[in-house]
Amino acid sequence: MTVDEKITRLQESAMQEARSKGNAIVEQHKKALTHVFDQHKAEALIQADTRIKAEKTSVKQQLGMANSKAALELKRELGAAQKRLKKQLFKEVEEKLSAYMKTEKYQDLLVKYIEKAVAYSDRGEMTIYVNPTDADKKAYLEEKTGFTLSISKEDFIGGIRAVIPERNILVDYAFKGALEREYQKFAFGGGMGSGR
Structure with missing residues (x-):
């Protein structure tokens, strides 16, 4: 074998070994980079x-x-x-x-209220008040019930109030208090509160 052939063979052998080592280094580097990439990708997915x-x-x-x-x-x-x-x-x-309150039924109701108040007082001393707006009905009511009535200075809308002084009792058949109580108690259905 000639020197040139030896050189060529040595050169080829050296190149093959260099390629083999280079490929091994590239493969090792590629694996390392792939591992780093996979770790980075996993961290990025977690983030x-x-x-x-x-x-x-x-x-x-x-x-x-x-x-x-x-x-x-x-x-x-x-x-x-x-x-x-x-x-x-x-x-x-x-x-x-x-x-x-402009009907006869209302007058009849006032008569019933007066009779109830009188019955409650056992015909004892009492003062029965009618609302100022019912002053025009006073004479009729007195004639119908046989009791003397007074006109209240306070407007209680309608109905009657009676005071029994010896028992310190107020008999209240006034519409004002009833309306106020109903207003306070009234609530729309549906459970959303009283709407006050």
Whole structure:
């Protein structure tokens, strides 16, 4: 074998060994980079998953707060509407009551109230008051019941009040107190409160 052939063979052998070592180094480096990439990818996925969960939680909280705020506003509006409707309803009740107080049935009711008050007092000393708006009915009521009546200085809308001084008792068949009690007790159905 000639020197040139030896050199060529040595060169080829050296190149093959260099390629083999180079390929091994590249493969080793490639594995190391792939491992680093896989670790980085896994960490990035964990971070992304954590961020997504945090964003979902944040969105749920914001949605919950918005729902709570909307429900509170709706409840406030419902309460205001119920309050308006309640006032309107009781205004209509007062108008109907006013119309009723112009009927004979109302006069008959006053007679019954006076008779009840007298029966309660066992015909003892008492003062029976009629509302100032019923002053025109005083003579009729006195004739019908046989009792002297007084005109109240206080407007109690309608009905009668009787005072039994010896027993310190007020017999109250006045419409004003009854209306106020009903107004306080009145609540719209549906469980949303009294609308006061």
